[in-house]
Amino acid sequence: MKTKTLLLFxxxxxxxxxxxxxxxxxxxxxxxxxxxxxxxxxxNLNQNQRNYWRFRNYKASFLPELRLxxxxxxxxxxxRRITNDAGQxxxxxxxxxxxxxxxxxxxxxxxxxxxxxxxxxxxRVELFGLDDNIGYSIIPFTxxxxxxxxxxxxxxxxxxxxxxxxxxxxxxxxxxxxRISVSTSSRYFQxxxxxxxxxxxxxxxSNQDTLYKIAQGRFKMxxxxxxxxxxxxxxxxxxxxxxxxxxxxxxxxxxxxxxxLELDSENIELAVPEELTLFDVDIDKxxxxxxxxxxxxxxxxxxxxxxxxEVAFQKGNNRLNxxxxxxxxxxxxxxxxxxxxxxxxxxQNVSVSLGIPIFDWGVSKSRIRMAQADLDLTNNNINQDIxxxxxxxxxxxxxxxxxxxxxxxxxxxxxxxxxxYDISKKRYILGKITITDxxxxxxxxxxxxxxxxxxxxxxxxxxxxxxxxxxxxxINDKKIDVEDILYx
Numbered sequence: 001m002k003t004k005t006l007l008l009f010x011x012x013x014x015x016x017x018x019x020x021x022x023x024x025x026x027x028x029x030x031x032x033x034x035x036x037x038x039x040x041x042x043x044n045l046n047q048n049q050r051n052y053w054r055f056r057n058y059k060a061s062f063l064p065e066l067r068l069x070x071x072x073x074x075x076x077x078x079x080r081r082i083t084n085d086a087g088q089x090x091x092x093x094x095x096x097x098x099x100x101x102x103x104x105x106x107x108x109x110x111x112x113x114x115x116x117x118x119x120x121x122x123x124r125v126e127l128f129g130l131d132d133n134i135g136y137s138i139i140p141f142t143x144x145x146x147x148x149x150x151x152x153x154x155x156x157x158x159x160x161x162x163x164x165x166x167x168x169x170x171x172x173x174x175x176x177x178x179r180i181s182v183s184t185s186s187r188y189f190q191x192x193x194x195x196x197x198x199x200x201x202x203x204x205x206s207n208q209d210t211l212y213k214i215a216q217g218r219f220k221m222x223x224x225x226x227x228x229x230x231x232x233x234x235x236x237x238x239x240x241x242x243x244x245x246x247x248x249x250x251x252x253x254x255x256x257x258x259x260x261l262e263l264d265s266e267n268i269e270l271a272v273p274e275e276l277t278l279f280d281v282d283i284d285k286x287x288x289x290x291x292x293x294x295x296x297x298x299x300x301x302x303x304x305x306x307x308x309x310e311v312a313f314q315k316g317n318n319r320l321n322x323x324x325x326x327x328x329x330x331x332x333x334x335x336x337x338x339x340x341x342x343x344x345x346x347x348q349n350v351s352v353s354l355g356i357p358i359f360d361w362g363v364s365k366s367r368i369r370m371a372q373a374d375l376d377l378t379n380n381n382i383n384q385d386i387x388x389x390x391x392x393x394x395x396x397x398x399x400x401x402x403x404x405x406x407x408x409x410x411x412x413x414x415x416x417x418x419x420x421y422d423i424s425k426k427r428y429i430l431g432k433i434t435i436t437d438x439x440x441x442x443x444x445x446x447x448x449x450x451x452x453x454x455x456x457x458x459x460x461x462x463x464x465x466x467x468x469x470x471x472x473x474x475i476n477d478k479k480i481d482v483e484d485i486l487y488x
Contacts, residue, residue, distance in 0.1 A: 027188050027273040027460065030261060034184040035177055037262045044176040051169030058162040062108050062155075070101040077128075095128040102139075110155040114147030114324075135333065138340045142329025142347055150324065152316025157309040164302040171295035171471070174480060178468035185464055187260055189457035191253040192270045196453055198246040200446060205239040207425070211438075212236045214429060228435050235439060273460055278404075279474050283397050286470050290393050293471035293479060300382045307375040314364075314371040325351040393469050400466050403459050410448075410455035417441075417448035 025033075035041055077095045084090055102121035109116055123137040215232040218224045251266075258266045291297050330344035357364050424441035427433045467473065471480045 024269045024271065026271045027185060030188050030257070030270075031181045031184045031464075033261045033263075034180050038180060038184070038260050040176070040180050040183060044173060044180070047176075048169060048173040051166060055162065055166035055169075058158065058166075062110060064105055064107045066103070066105045068101070068103055072099060072101075074098040074100075093129075097126045097128070099124045108155060110153075110159060112147060113149070113153030113155050114145055117144045117146075118142070119144060119329075133335060135335055136337050136340055137331070137333040139329060139331045139347065140341070140344070142327055142331075144328075145324070145326045147324050149316055152313055154313075157305070157312065161302060161305050161309065164298050164305070168295045168298040168302060171293065171298060174293075174471055175295060175468060178464060178471065178480070181464040182461055182468060184260070185457070185461050187253070187257045188270065189453070189460070191250070191257050191268065192272065193450075193453045193457070194246065194250040194253045195270060196449070198243070198250050200449060201239065201243045201246045204442065204446070205236075205243050208232075208236040208239045211425075211428065215435070218431070223431065224435075231435050231439075235435075235442075273456070275407075276463060277475055281397050281400060281466065281474055283394055286393050286397050286466075286472070287390060289470045289472040289479070290389070294389075294469070296385070296389050300386065303378055304375075304382060307371075307378040311368070311371040311375050314368045324353075325349075396462070396466060396469055400462050403462050407452075407455045407459045410452040414448045414452040417445040421445040 075097050079091055079093050081089055081091050100121070100123045102119060104117055104119040106115055106117035108114075119139070119142050121137075121139040125135045125137075127133050127135075212232050212235075215224060215229050219226065219229045254266045254268055257263075258268060327347070327349045329347040331347045332340050332342075332344050334340060421441045421444070424433060424438050428435065428438045467480060472478075473480050
């Protein structure tokens with residue numbers, strides 16, 4: 001008695017407990033989870049943070065930089081070669097302790113492309129040996145300006161390119177979030193179809209088992225031939241194999257979705273998504289929103305500017321190199337620290353460097369031509385990308401306009417095929433049709449159901465692809481923002 005009770009618990013109660021522990025989620029819930037926990041979201045977030053700090057670094061490069069440098073200390077006890085006042089090289093023994101420190105504040109100058117800095121420095125040298133003494137050197141301040149080239153200003157180009165890179169990264173973040181929606185819906189429908197197909201396979205197996213028993217009775221009474229009985233048995237065996245195959249597919253797809261959503265359980269029960277609210281998408285409206293919201297439009301401008309920057313760089317550095325270094329300040333040195341701040345000496349210098357390639361076998365000219373060719377190639381590629389960009393949106397909007405009609409037709413075909421199979425099953429039981437006719441009706445029913453599930457999947461995936469291509473919510477008639485995704 002106890003064994004029967006335990007067996008009843010295992011067969012009946014245990015599966016119910018497992019079923020009660022399964023997660024029931026909708027498509028929208030699955031997408032919300034994926035946009036907060038999936039591996040794709042974490043990668044997208046890391047990329048966005050990197051681009052944010054890159055832009056912060058660019059902005060900070062135009063702010064003043066205060067730097068402290070120090071040598072604490074530097075001890076030398078060695079023989080060195082020096083040049084004396086008479087211009088002779090002599091060898092002297094140095095035994096000294098050097099302590100040095102300085103402060104500098106530097107500022108980039110975007111309008112010219114140079115760097116302006118103000119520096120101060122203090123040195124203390126202590127000599128050891130027969131004539132121990134201490135010497136000091138001080139530079140209270142010196143103003144220095146450095147510019148690598150007067151003909152090319154990298155700051156001017158960075159000021160145009162870096163904000164585009166940052167804006168592009170922000171739009172890319174939203175696009176990737178919508179791409180997560182597309183990926184999640186694909187995994188969602190793979191599992192949903194596996195669940196429905198297993199349900200259909202189990203129903204078919206139950207029906208085939210019943211029909212096979214009826215066929216066995218008819219065969220014994222001589223109402224059907226052995227060939228019909230064998231065909232019915234073959235159908236039953238195929239149904240069993242079909243159930244096994246669908247169980248494996250269900251396990252695979254449930255693991256795929258559970259791992260992507262980082263769920264604790266693989267026992268997931270999915271709800272069939274409800275139909276969307278009816279809305280029309282105007283092609284001109286879709287193109288307008290895509291051009292305003294997509295990162296591709298910013299990318300086109302950024303790529304063109306980068307190619308133009310390379311041309312300007314080659315022109316500014318290959319034909320004529322002009323650099324400038326200017327320095328103005330005061331300094332003093334002596335043995336008494338208290339007298340260092342009296343009677344300062346001037347410390348001034350200006351240096352202009354000039355480099356002109358007289359004959360370089362056409363290297364400079366070829367670099368400029370290469371940069372110009374790259375610019376032309378970039379412009380041609382951008383023009384082609386713009387056409388493909390617009391064509392993709394145009395074709396998808398046309399496809400989306402017909403997608404609901406495809407879904408309604410598939411749903412109607414499913415209902416008709418199911419009704420036809422039910423009638424065929426009753427007629428077979430009454431002996432009015434053959435097993436071949438019944439199997440044809442069964443195959444058409446299953447095919448219609450699979451076709452409906454595929455149409456349902458395509459309907460929803462096309463909807464999320466439409467959002468991804470335009471970054472626009474046509475149901476609520478508003479632009480898709482990061483806040484709408486993260487806090488939905």
